[in-house]
Each structure stands twice: as structure tokens, then as C-alpha cells.
Amino acid sequence: MANKTKEDALLRPKDVYPKEEKVDTWPYLVRKELIAILVFSIVLVVWSLVMNAPLEDLANPSLTPKESKAPWYFVGLQELLVYFDPWLAGVVLPTVILIGLTLIPYIDPDPVKGVGQYAFKKRIFAMFCFIFGFTMWFVLVGVGQYLRGPYWSFYWPWEDMEVAKQVEVTLTNLPLPAGIALIVCFFALGLTIPAAVFKNFYWKAGLVRYYITMTLFMFMMFVPLKMILRQVFHIRYVITTPWFNI
Amino acid sequence: MFKPIIKIHDATAVSTERVSRRHILWGVLYWAGWGIILGILCVVGGAVVRLLYPRVIYEASKVFKAGRPEDYKMGSVNLVPGRSVWIVREKEGFYALLAKCTHLGCQPIWYEDQQVFKCPCHGSRFYKDGINFSGPAPRPLERLHISLSNEGRLVVNKGKVVGHDYTLQT
Amino acid sequence: MNIIVQMWRSIFRTGVADSPVHRVFRVVVNFLLHLHPARVSKDGIKLRYTFCLGGLSLFFFIVTAVTGGFLMIYYYPDVDKAYASMKDIDEIVPFGTFMRNLHRWAAHLMVIFVPLHMLRVFLTAAYKPPREFNWVIGVNLLLLTFLLSFTGYLLPWDQLSYWAVTVGTTMAENTPILGAQGPFSVLGPEEDMHFILLGGTTIGQPTLVRFYFAHCVALPGALAGLMALHFWRIRKAGGISRPL
The missing domain is CATH 2.102.10.10 (Rieske [2Fe-2S] iron-sulphur domain)
Structure with missing residues (x-):
């Protein structure tokens, strides 16, 4: 009986937050919202008065401009297109990202830890994963938006984008057995080593949660791995098959 | 929530037949209801998907x-x-x-x-x-x-x- | 003056007097303010906790929706007229540029603030029970925000929009199984995802109308509906998250 009451209590905010200090919404919250809205209204109005939204020439289906970039928030994906084929960078990776984000509340094993506070030390792994992914997205956006010139060549900020780049790197593909071995090892090690080292984490999460979490984590880590393979070892595809290349 | 409550009757009890027949009827109606909803969704969904494919495309000849x-x-x-x-x-x-x-x-x-x-x-x-x-x-x-x-x-x-x-x- | 007081009272139902009861009443009877509970946790409304990110996202959505409505008055989703009507908005319509700028910059801010809000919610573990499903709704709101921006990108019908959307929709052509060029494709070029999206095999009039419908009706409607659900669930989960 006592157990049951405790369980019910989880759903009742009155009991979960027993002795908290409350203030009136009017004026303490309303005035904060009002200030925030006013500040950003000013920002918007001033920004709109001093800077015009771009409008280029009329669409011409038979002339691709020298620099065609996606809207900035998708430039991160466009940047990934250098490293992955379109079906991966444009379809599979965004889908995995969305599925991963959706699953976050269900794979986090602890229902209480860190709620309502910026507790970085209490949730090191979770914080690392999210901040890593979040930063990677915006770093990719930054690189794509500011460091990519005509023909999507890489330019440092001090280099002139008008000067055409003649960087011809010959890319090689990994032989198929080596590629399969690499991917299998990568995921196998990523799924087993943390379970062996962080036993506490493994038992707390449980089998299903653990494997989902680590699979998603290794997917995220595969992106920088592929970038390193490409930039340092000049490898284009890890796996080459007649149907698809990774 | 909408599942009919199916009571388990004692086999020896009298007049269970009428009650269980009523329950069967409700059960049939319940599943028929779901079937109808599913059928309508399939028809409407199929229609919407088909609607997105135009019969004629006004494009330059190939x-x-x-x-x-x-x-x-x-x-x-x-x-x-x-x-x-x-x-x-x-x-x-x-x-x-x-x-x-x-x-x-x-x-x-x-x-x-x-x-x-x-x-x-x-x-x-x-x-x-x-x-x-x-x-x-x-x-x-x-x-x-x-x-x-x-x-x-x-x-x-x-x-x-x-x-x-x-x-x-x- | 009585008539003025009567008018005020008929609209706002409260006077200007201040007392604990008045404060509660003011929130409860106001349509906009009743999104909030009458009294809130002191820790939950700290600026350093929320940074107002969610509320500002809503504000930017409202700004884009209203300015977008005004732009609709002068915009024609017709490949022969679209670009010309954009030029009209920029050069002939009084305050047209201003309206378009507001629409564009508010949309940019929304695309920045929605992920930041998500970051805040993650860092403060506000997705934990009983708020798990509200996080899922939030992920969908993020997706809808991106889709809204993307569909709006084609409407000006300039070089930037045409080629950015070419690149974006060609990805759909490369979808595994459902795209004509993707791995294991089963559908032809006139059956695949890309064709549904464009209403043809190349970007043209059908594409513009499809994107116009998505940008002005379908996506904002879905976004508004999900937002209502999002806010309602915050209340049902006991208000804003805070230390347990």
C-alpha cells in the first residue's frame, strides 16, 4: 500500500515538489516575458530596417550559380555530402538523428538525476553525447557556410575565394573485406567495451536501453571517423558494393 | 479503455448463456468498429496518396x-x-x-x-x-x-x- | 467615465487594483495568460534557468505567421509571376521590404531558438518523467520548423531558392528503396518520393504550388496544433521542470 502511494505521487506535482517556494505569475513571470518580447521586438525591427533579405536573379534552370548553398541551417548536411553519398547524408543520417533525439527520454535510465538543474557532473555521458552532437552540427554549418567556396572547395578565412583551388587528391576505396572488418570491429568494440568498463552503467540501463544507446552513439561517432578517414587517409568509401557505397 | 469488459463466468452458474451472447455481440461490434475505422483510413489514405500523383504532367517532351x-x-x-x-x-x-x-x-x-x-x-x-x-x-x-x-x-x-x-x- | 470602466471591465474582467486575489484572477481569466498557472515555482522562472528560449520561439512563430499572412496578399505562387511579385514586394509595396525582412529574420531567429531551447531542456534533464512525450512532441516541432524554412526557401523563385531546393529534393531521389536513384530502389522516376515532392520530374509550377501549400497551410497548421499540445502537456506535467 505504501509502495503504491509512492508510485502515484510521482504523477502529482503537489507531492513531488512538496515545499517549494511559489510566486505569483502576475507580475513576476509575465513581466519577464514582456521584457524578453520587447527586447527581441526591438532586435527584429532594427535588424529589418538595416538589413534586407536577399533576393537574387530570377531562377534559371539551365544555369547553376558558382556557389549554390542550401539555407544555412542545412549547410551542415550539405557539408556531410562531401563525406557521404546523398542517400546517407541526406536521408539516413537525418532520420537516425531524429530517431535518436526522439528516443532520448526512453534510453536515459535515471528518471530523477539532474532534473531542473544544469548538473554537468552528475550526467557526464549524457551531457557529452548531446553537446558533442549539437556542436558537431553547428561546426559543420560554420565550415560549410564560411569556409567553402566555389565548387565546394575548402578555403581558410584569409584565402581569396576568387582564386580557383587546384587540390587534386586521389581518393582510394578500402577493399571490401577490410571495409566490412572495419565497420564490424568499430560497432562490436563500441558495443562491448563500455559494457565491460562501465559495469554500473550497463546494469542500470539494462540490455535493450544499453544497446540502443550505444548503437546511436557509435552512429554519431562514425561521422567524425569517416571524416578522418577521408581527410587524413584519403579514403573515399569504406564499403563498396554494386548497390550502395558507404 | 474502450475494450468491453469480459467477465469470466462460473460454468456451473445458471443463465450465463444470455449474458455471454450479449458479450459476444459487443465484442463483434467492438472489432467491427475498429475494422470500419481502419478501412476508412485505408481508403482515405490511399486516395490522398493517389491524389499526389498527377495523371498529366505538363512538362517538356522527353x-x-x-x-x-x-x-x-x-x-x-x-x-x-x-x-x-x-x-x-x-x-x-x-x-x-x-x-x-x-x-x-x-x-x-x-x-x-x-x-x-x-x-x-x-x-x-x-x-x-x-x-x-x-x-x-x-x-x-x-x-x-x-x-x-x-x-x-x-x-x-x-x-x-x-x-x-x-x-x-x- | 463610467462607460470606459464598463468597457475595460467587459474586456479584461479585472480592475487595476492589486491584491493577491487580483493577481491570481488576472491570470486565470485572461485567455493568453491562462497558458500559465496562477502561481509558479520561483526556481522555474529564473532567467538563468530557461533563458526564455521556448517562449521566444513561440513569439518568433507568431511574428512569422502574421508577417507571412501580409506577404500572401501580394505573392502569387505562379512560376511566371512569383519572382515579379517578390520584386513588387521589395520595391513597390509600401513597407513590403520591411515586412519581408521581418518574416525572414524572425524565421532565422526561430530556427536558432528552437534548437537552443532543445539544448536547454536537455541540459536541465527536463525530458525525464513525466515529460518524456513532450520531448517527443518537441522533436517534431523542431522538424516542422526546419521543414517550414525549407519550403519557404523556394517561394521567391530566384537562383538561390531554385538551386538550393534542387539540391534538397534530389536527396529525396536518393532515398533507399523509395527513391528512383537510391540503393535498392523499386520505384521509377515518375513514382518515387522525389516525384511526389515535386509533382513532376523537375522543379516547376506543380512544385511551387505544393511548396506554397505546405508552407502556408499544412506545416503551420501542424505546428500550431502540436504547439498547443506541447503547452498543454507542460501544464499537465506540473508546470516547468525544476529540481526534485
């Missing part, structure tokens, strides 16, 4: 006539205006390449001095025969069916992709 063979210089790459197709004349004959990068659909540009096609979007490069050699493009440019009409003009069929060694002798 088959079009280009110039006469003698209009094209030996070794030249000619973009047919408004058709996004290159007609190339080589010693082996004519071939047509679809001017659509196999990476993400931008239109590559022919550089006569370097004898390559370069795509401005992500820097894919193709040789004159359409074979990709650099950049992210996964496949060579598509080669289109080209033939000679009765009055001696080149006819390109954009709907018909041919092999990468297909040429038209004249």
Missing part, C-alpha cells in the same frame, strides 16, 4: 529534335538550350549526356580548355565521355538515347538511358 549532324563540329560539346542535354561529337560518333550531376542534380559546366565537366555545387568532375573522376558524384553522367530522324536530324530521348559506350555513327 523526346526532342536537335540540329543536323553536320551542324556539330568534330570534338565539340554542345548544350541544347533549355533541354539540359549535351550533344557531343567524337570520331566514334554522336552521344548525348544528361546535364544533371549524378550527385545532387545541379547542372555541371563544360570547360573547353581543361576538357572536363565541373559541377559548381559540390565540385564533382567528369571526363568528356561522362565518366566521373573526382568529387562526390557516385556515378557517371547519364548517356541518353540518340538517333537520326527521317529528315536527317538528331533525336534525343531523355526518357531512355543507354550504356556508357553507346554512340550514334553517321
